[in-house]
Amino acid sequence: MPALNASRSDDAASIGFGILSTGSIANHFAEQVKGSSTLHVAAVASRTQAGADAFAQKHGIAHAHGSYAALLADDAVKIVYIGLPNSLHTEWCLRALEAGKHVLCEKPLTGSPQEARLIFQTAQRLGLHVAEAYPYRAQPQTVEMLRILDAGELGRPLSIQASFGFKLENPGDIRLDPALAGGALMDAGAYPLSLVRVIAGGYPEQVQAFKRQGVGGTDTAVIANLAFRGGLMAQVSCSFHAAAHRYAVIACEGGVIETSYSNSTPGNQPATLRIKRGSGFGASVETVSLPAVDAFRVEAESFVEQVRTGKPWIGASAHESVDVAALLEHIAKVAVDVDGRSFG
Incomplete structure (x- = not known):
């Protein structure tokens, strides 16, 4: 159904995206790509x-x-952007x-490496x-x-500390719903895990983890050693x-890098990188x-450039995404509950 006062139409120079979802992340996406x-x-x-009409009218x-x-x-629609709850991604x-x-x-594409492989294999087949x-x-x-x-x-990386978190104070938030694959690990943990994976270049040989479980059955805090x-x-x-908080500290043989890795830095706040050499x-x-x-x-x-030319895009590779899905699954299985309850 056409939205009132639509601001533009499809043309040869601009590829059309379709957004599945009208939630918070979809709003961020729609707002930021307007200048493209x-x-x-x-x-x-x-x-x-009604929900689709309101979103379309807004953007x-x-x-x-x-x-x-x-x-x-x-x-x-040539490209679909999926901002749905985690359980619907696959x-x-x-x-x-x-x-x-x-x-x-x-993110997360999925919390199952088998599902991640199926998604990439399907794309390759088609x-x-x-x-x-x-x-x-x-x-x-x-x-x-x-x-x-x-x-x-700075030489070879020796240790990484990466953390991503925030206060989630609404008990009805979908990110606390186990039926929708919620939890801190799936929602926030994917960020630091993906950062560690791209720096490490592979899958860890050993994984240990602890977690705190919320009333609804989802984890609300997780810490993992890799x-x-x-x-x-x-x-x-x-x-x-x-x-x-969204930060990472990478200690190397010849120095240290400290950085944040937020999704969007406000326009009046420059992104910063602290580098210690020696x-x-x-x-x-x-x-x-x-x-x-x-x-x-x-x-x-x-991503559009990758679709049009085949040039590797700026983000995660298929191998990285499969490994992060495997890590999410692995950590969920081995995490010890510090409150004495089982994981799920």
Whole structure:
């Protein structure tokens, strides 16, 4: 159904996205990609027509659909952005691919490595692209941090501390619903796990974990220790209890990098990277300020370029996404409940 006052229509220079969901993350995505010259939101779908109409009106979207299936049949949509609850990701990734659409799915792609492999195998079979969205990968501080590490400027990474958390005070929040694959590990833990995975370049040889379980049966805080081949060790934590924090500290043979990895840095706050080179009294410390970017737009534009040219995009590879799904499953199984209750 067309929305009133739609701001633009499809054209050859701009590829049409369709958004499955009208939730918070979908709003962030729709708002940030408005300035793009290579893509636009052509359609949105909700479980109700009223919900889709309201979202389309707010963001100037031409087509509003009262069902997810209707959006998949919309010819104006070439790429589907999935911002649905975690438990729906696998189903709608597969359905979108079978409908002939490329897919950009919000993290976590899934908490099952078997499902992750099926999604990527389906895309390959159909000649389509699918990717797991982590907007922090498009942040300039992340790009610069990975450049420094890849170039070996600080030597070999030896330890990583990565944490992502915030206070979740609404007991009715869907992220606390076990039926929707909620929990701190799935919602917040995917971020630090993905960061550790891209730095480590592989899967850990040993995993230990602890967690705190909420009243509804989902975990509300998790801490995991990971040991990789070659001696790299990492500690990953996530929480629905602590004040908002998103940071990583990477200690290398010749220095230390400290950074944040938020999805979106406010436009009036530059992204920062703190780099310590050397050790002891002779060490130098540099704080690098980088311009803020609309990370959702940058990652979406990178995905569009991959779809059009085959160029590897800025975000997670298929191997990384499968490994993160495996880590989510692994940690969930081995985590010891500090309150004395079983995991689930």
